[in-house]
Amino acid sequence: AQSVTQLDSHVSVSEGTPVLLRCNYSSSYSPSLFWYVQHPNKGLQLLLKYTSAATLVKGINGFEAEFKKSETSFHLTKPSAHMSDAAEYFCVVSVKAAGNKLTFGGGTRVLVKP
Amino acid sequence: DAGVTQSPTHLIKTRGQQVTLRCSPKSGHDTVSWYQQALGQGPQFIFQYYEEEERQRGNFPDRFSGHQFPNYSSELNVNALLLGDSALYLCASSFNAYEQFFGPGTRLTVL
Numbered sequence: 001a002q003s004v005t006q007l008d009s010h011v012s013v014s015e016g017t018p019v020l021l022r023c024n025y026s027s028s029y030s031p032s033l034f035w036y037v038q039h040p041n042k043g044l045q046l047l048l049k050y051t052s053a054a055t056l057v058k059g060i061n062g063f064e065a066e067f068k069k070s071e072t073s074f075h076l077t078k079p080s081a082h083m084s085d086a087a088e089y090f091c092v093v094s095v096k097a098a099g100n101k102l103t104f105g106g107g108t109r110v111l112v113k114p
Numbered sequence: 115d116a117g118v119t120q121s122p123t124h125l126i127k128t129r130g131q132q133v134t135l136r137c138s139p140k141s142g143h144d145t146v147s148w149y150q151q152a153l154g155q156g157p158q159f160i161f162q163y164y165e166e167e168e169r170q171r172g173n174f175p176d177r178f179s180g181h182q183f184p185n186y187s188s189e190l191n192v193n194a195l196l197l198g199d200s201a202l203y204l205c206a207s208s209f210n211a212y213e214q215f216f217g218p219g220t221r222l223t224v225l
C-alpha cells in the first residue's frame with residue numbers, strides 16, 4: 001500500500017518570497033509522484049511529475065520538486081511566490097502494481113500576502 | 115480538445131435518493147477514474163474503469179457503482195444517499211491509467 005503525508009496544512013508567504021511545501025511518501029514499490037494544484041471551485045491541475053527519471057523535476061509556473069529516496073520526500077518549491085499561487089496543493093503517489101490509482105495527501109493551503 | 119467534462123456542475127439531493135454523475139474523457143483516453151473529495155480533504159479513489167469493466171476499487175461501499183460505455187464515457191451512481199456523501203466528485207481520464215487529467219468536478223449536496 002502507498003500513502004502520502006503533507007507536513008503542513010497551511011502555509012503563508014509574502015509575494016516575492018520562496019515557497020516550500022513538504023511531502024513525505026510511503027510505498028512498497030518504486031513510486032511515481034505528482035504535485036497537483038486546485039484553485040477555488042476549479043478542478044485539479046498537474047504541476048509536475050516524477051517517474052523514475054531525473055530526481056529534480058521542473059514543472060509549470062516556476063515550480064520544481066526534488067525526489068529524495070533516502071528521505072522518502074518529494075518537496076515542492078518555488079523561488080518567488082505570486083499572488084496567483086494562492087491555492088490548495090496536493091502531493092500524490094501512484095504505483096504501477098496498484099494499477100496507477102492516485103493516493104492523495106491531505107493538501108496544503110497556500111496563502112500569499114501582498 | 116474539450117478536455118475532461120463532467121455533468122452536472124452542482125446537484126442537490128435528499129437522504130435516501132439515488133444520483134447519477136457523468137463524465138466524458140479527454141479525446142484519445144480509454145481509462146476513467148472517479149474520486150470523492152470531502153470538504154477540506156484530499157480526493158479519495160472510488161474506482162477505475164477500463165474497457166467497460168471495473169478494474170480497481172477503493173474502500174467504498176457497494177452503494178457506489180459505475181459504468182463505462184463503448185465511447186469511454188462513464189457514469190457514477192450512488193444509491194441510498196447519506197449526508198456523508200456530500201462532496202466534490204472528480205473524474206479523471208487517462209490512456210491506460212498513465213497520466214490522469216481531471217475534470218472540474220460535480221458538487222453533490224445531500225440534505
